[in-house]
Amino acid sequence: MRITDKMTQTQVLKNIQKNRSELANLQNQAATGKKLTTPSDDPTGATKVLTNRIEEKNLQQFEKNIFFAKNFLETTESTLGQLADSLIRAKELALQAASDTVGAPQREMIGSEVQQIRSAILEMSNRRAGDRYLFGGYKTQTTPFNKDGEYLGDDGEMKIQNQKGSFVAMNLSGNRVFLGRGVGPDNTYVRPPENVPETTNQLQDFKLAEADREFLNKQEDENYVETRGPASVGRVQTMTQKDPVTGNEGVNVFSLMQSLDVALKTNDKAAIQDALEPLDQALNQVNLMRAEIGGRVNVLDSATEGIHKQTVDNKSITSQIEDADLFETMTQLSKADTALKGTLETSSKVIGMNLLDFIK
Amino acid sequence: MAKIHSLLDVGRRGMSVSQSAMQTASHNIANKSVEGFSRQRVDIETNPAVGEGKDRVGTGSRLSGITRTNNPWIEKQIEREGSNLSFMEGRSNALQRLESAFNEQTVKGTSNAMSEFFNSFRELANNPESLTARTVVRDNANALIKNFQDVHRQIDSVTDELNNTIKTGVNEINGHVKEIAQLNEKIQSIEISGVTANDERDRRDLLVKKLAEKIDISWAEDTKSGMINITAGKTGVLVAGTSASELKTSTNENNQTQVVYQLGSSGKESDITEQLKHGALGGAVELRDGLVSQMRQNVSDLAYNIASEVNNAHLEGFDRYNKQGTEFFDIPKDGTFDVQDLKVNDAITRDVGRIAAASKPNAPGDNTVANVIHSLQFKKVMGDEGTFTFDDYYSSKVGEIGVMNQKSIAGLESQKNILDQVKNVRESVSGVSLDEEAQKMIEYQKAYEASARIIKMADEMFDTVLNLKRL
Numbered sequence: 127m128r129i130t131d132k133m134t135q136t137q138v139l140k141n142i143q144k145n146r147s148e149l150a151n152l153q154n155q156a157a158t159g160k161k162l163t164t165p166s167d168d169p170t171g172a173t174k175v176l177t178n179r180i181e182e183k184n185l186q187q188f189e190k191n192i193f194f195a196k197n198f199l200e201t202t203e204s205t206l207g208q209l210a211d212s213l214i215r216a217k218e219l220a221l222q223a224a225s226d227t228v229g230a231p232q233r234e235m236i237g238s239e240v241q242q243i244r245s246a247i248l249e250m251s252n253r254r255a256g257d258r259y260l261f262g263g264y265k266t267q268t269t270p271f272n273k274d275g276e277y278l279g280d281d282g283e284m285k286i287q288n289q290k291g292s293f294v295a296m297n298l299s300g301n302r303v304f305l306g307r308g309v310g311p312d313n314t315y316v317r318p319p320e321n322v323p324e325t326t327n328q329l330q331d332f333k334l335a336e337a338d339r340e341f342l343n344k345q346e347d348e349n350y351v352e353t354r355g356p357a358s359v360g361r362v363q364t365m366t367q368k369d370p371v372t373g374n375e376g377v378n379v380f381s382l383m384q385s386l387d388v389a390l391k392t393n394d395k396a397a398i399q400d401a402l403e404p405l406d407q408a409l410n411q412v413n414l415m416r417a418e419i420g421g422r423v424n425v426l427d428s429a430t431e432g433i434h435k436q437t438v439d440n441k442s443i444t445s446q447i448e449d450a451d452l453f454e455t456m457t458q459l460s461k462a463d464t465a466l467k468g469t470l471e472t473s474s475k476v477i478g479m480n481l482l483d484f485i486k
Numbered sequence: 487m488a489k490i491h492s493l494l495d496v497g498r499r500g501m502s503v504s505q506s507a508m509q510t511a512s513h514n515i516a517n518k519s520v521e522g523f524s525r526q527r528v529d530i531e532t533n534p535a536v537g538e539g540k541d542r543v544g545t546g547s548r549l550s551g552i553t554r555t556n557n558p559w560i561e562k563q564i565e566r567e568g569s570n571l572s573f574m575e576g577r578s579n580a581l582q583r584l585e586s587a588f589n590e591q592t593v594k595g596t597s598n599a600m601s602e603f604f605n606s607f608r609e610l611a612n613n614p615e616s617l618t619a620r621t622v623v624r625d626n627a628n629a630l631i632k633n634f635q636d637v638h639r640q641i642d643s644v645t646d647e648l649n650n651t652i653k654t655g656v657n658e659i660n661g662h663v664k665e666i667a668q669l670n671e672k673i674q675s676i677e678i679s680g681v682t683a684n685d686e687r688d689r690r691d692l693l694v695k696k697l698a699e700k701i702d703i704s705w706a707e708d709t710k711s712g713m714i715n716i717t718a719g720k721t722g723v724l725v726a727g728t729s730a731s732e733l734k735t736s737t738n739e740n741n742q743t744q745v746v747y748q749l750g751s752s753g754k755e756s757d758i759t760e761q762l763k764h765g766a767l768g769g770a771v772e773l774r775d776g777l778v779s780q781m782r783q784n785v786s787d788l789a790y791n792i793a794s795e796v797n798n799a800h801l802e803g804f805d806r807y808n809k810q811g812t813e814f815f816d817i818p819k820d821g822t823f824d825v826q827d828l829k830v831n832d833a834i835t836r837d838v839g840r841i842a843a844a845s846k847p848n849a850p851g852d853n854t855v856a857n858v859i860h861s862l863q864f865k866k867v868m869g870d871e872g873t874f875t876f877d878d879y880y881s882s883k884v885g886e887i888g889v890m891n892q893k894s895i896a897g898l899e900s901q902k903n904i905l906d907q908v909k910n911v912r913e914s915v916s917g918v919s920l921d922e923e924a925q926k927m928i929e930y931q932k933a934y935e936a937s938a939r940i941i942k943m944a945d946e947m948f949d950t951v952l953n954l955k956r957l
Contacts, residue, residue, distance in 0.1 A: 165888030
């Protein structure tokens with residue numbers, strides 16, 4: 127083949143450029159520690175990295191959500207712990223007062239302590255976490271219970287996302303905890319649904335179902351037969367024992383305390399004795415709620431564990447895709463360096479040679 | 487009988503031939519680096535002999551012509567591969583810029599903004615009563631919008647650049663076309679006397695190649711006149727003999743630069759943009775009307791779908807004031823959606839309390855609607871059959887551009903190699919070798935010297951003859 131000067135020159139230039147661009151590329155990798163800097167370096171890898179980043183952000187958010195929900199649940203739990211203590215104290219007092227050795231004056235004294243306990247419970251029912259009432263349902267900005275023990279909140283459950291497609295309610299509504307509505311096999315009260323709407327269509331259905339549910343519950347409340355209510359003065363209202371008509375098992379803590387107070391002050395021993403079983407039931411009711419909280423916290427804890435594991439996995443996959451292997455880069459870098467030196471050295475010999483140099 | 491005179495003639499012709507050859511060698515050396523130059527060769531032939539009785543005595547040599555060493559097939563190959571290369575080059579640059587609009591390896595981009603937008607609704611779900619959470623939702627929505635608009639602006643600047651490529655390309659084409667028509671004329675007038683217009687042909691070949699780098703051309707040489715006729719695309723006759731026609735650019739209704747052909751200076755204009763498939767202009771048109779406008783549409787679709795899905799859910803909700811939710815994003819109802827016009831509803835901008843997180847009134851702690859809105863992030867609502875989530879859709883587009891650019895980079899690399907190879911072959915045939923020219927210089931210098939010596943010798947012979955009497 128006939129070789130001309132230009133051919134040698136372009137060849138030399140091309141080789142040097144190739145070496146230099148490889149060197150620059152490797153140098154960049156070594157400096158940034160990344161082998162993936164544009165999507166075209168590795169399109170599938172870049173897509174995966176992007177997906178991982180989004181996931182990582184979501185995981186961070188879920189962790190925040192969980193932290194937040196746990197905080198709320200733990201505040202609720204400690205309040206319920208105090209509630210249980212109060213109920214136990216009330217039961218002790220009731221037991222003491224039920225004995226024959228206790229006279230009317232002592233009963234009246236015990237009665238005033240029971241009254242104190244009732245107002246303590248009222249205070250608990252109106253506790254807040256931050257600026258939100260714990261037991262008001264969705265009505266977090268209004269005091270859930272007035273001093274007569276009437277519930278002003280609703281039964282809304284604030285659902286917090288703990289992972290993709292999964293939600294945990296972080297509150298217990300006051301009418302369950304303190305009024306016993308919808309506790310146990312209560313077929314008179316329709317509880318809010320477990321599932322959370324995730325699309326606009328589901329939301330529309332959800333809103334319709336909620337309206338139905340609200341209507342039913344309202345009707346139920348209006349027709350609520352107070353079979354043995356506080357109207358029968360002096361008698362402990364025992365409707366909170368399994369209601370023969372409605373099958374409701376829940377206990378209205380406030381009216382229970384109220385009745386006990388009345389019984390003590392009227393020195394009605396039978397009524398005091400009648401209050402013992404409902405007190406146990408109330409305690410059970412509170413413990414049931416605490417168990418529910420425990421269950422939710424467990425769910426959140428295991429979700430946190432999952433999140434941590436997934437975060438680590440995510441990071442290692444991302445790193446595998448986009449991070450440069452430093453040892454490999456360094457080896458290649460020194461190789462490329464040697465190659466460039468070699469090219470430059472041979473080039474200087476090839477490029478300067480010419481017949482004219484030898485003609486004198 | 488041989489004459490001393492003819493000896494003088496032989497010497498003179500020898501000197502003249504050598505001188506021409508030396509001049510050609512120096513011409514070659516001087517033009518060594520001129521693009522498109524083909525080395526030239528002197529063709530020397532034997533001068534007709536004269537009869538001397540029964541013998542014929544040689545009368546030296548003469549110059550029969552100077553020809554260029556050139557293989558038209560190789561030139562044609564360079565033209566084709568050069569056209570392919572500039573097609574790819576034109577795209578590659580713009581693709582890289584397009585890619586950088588979607589590149590989130592080092593900077594935060596749309597994907598990040600989408601995540602933050604939905605996460606701010608998660609934060610709102612945690613705390614629907616909080617004004618801070620609501621403000622963050624509004625700010626992140628604005629950040630998301632700004633991001634979409636930025637991407638659009640970057641895509642638009644790629645489009646502008648491609649339009650500019652077309653405009654400057656057309657200017658260059660017009661310059662080349664004029665020069666080719668002039669060269670046609672020159673070549674015809676030179677070659678009518680039977681010699682080859684070497685340098686003019688080299689220049690014309692080069693211009694044809696440059697033209698092919700810009701635009702689709704087909705051309706043919708009229709063997710009688712040596713002139714070439716060039717057609718751009720299918721219908722744009724650029725050069726016909728000695729007359730040249732111009733290309734023009736116009737702007738269409740989408741604000742895109744189109745290539746228009748006009749016959750003569752006052753002929754009918756016709757849009758030939760569709761016919762351009764090769765060269766830098768073909769590449770620019772293909773990318774602009776293909777991937778770039780498609781990506782612009784994709785970003786627009788993504789923004790529209792997010793906005794309308796969020797709106798649908800938001801309309802179902804109730805705000806802090808127990809009022810039914812408004813639209814979250816302002817989007818036109820008549821389908822003339824433009825990312826640049828997208829904004830958060832004024833009512834919400836003024837008062838974040840208007841953000842609807844609840845599913846019913848009088849429920850400040852109700853986060854149902856906030857939950858629905860952030861759940862949209864995981865819903866498959868994009869694509870023809872709802873096969874992608876917003877994130878997937880965006881990531882897949884990033885992947886698509888990545889693949890395109892990766893292919894373009896690899897293709898460009900291999901096309902460069904192909905062109906280099908063909909150019910090497912051309913160099914091997916037509917390129918100037920200094921060694922060769924130096925060798926020729928020595929050869930002809932010696933020949934020149936020798937021819938001069940013949941004249942001197944003839945002179946001496948004359949002297950001898952003239953001094954016969956004195957001997």
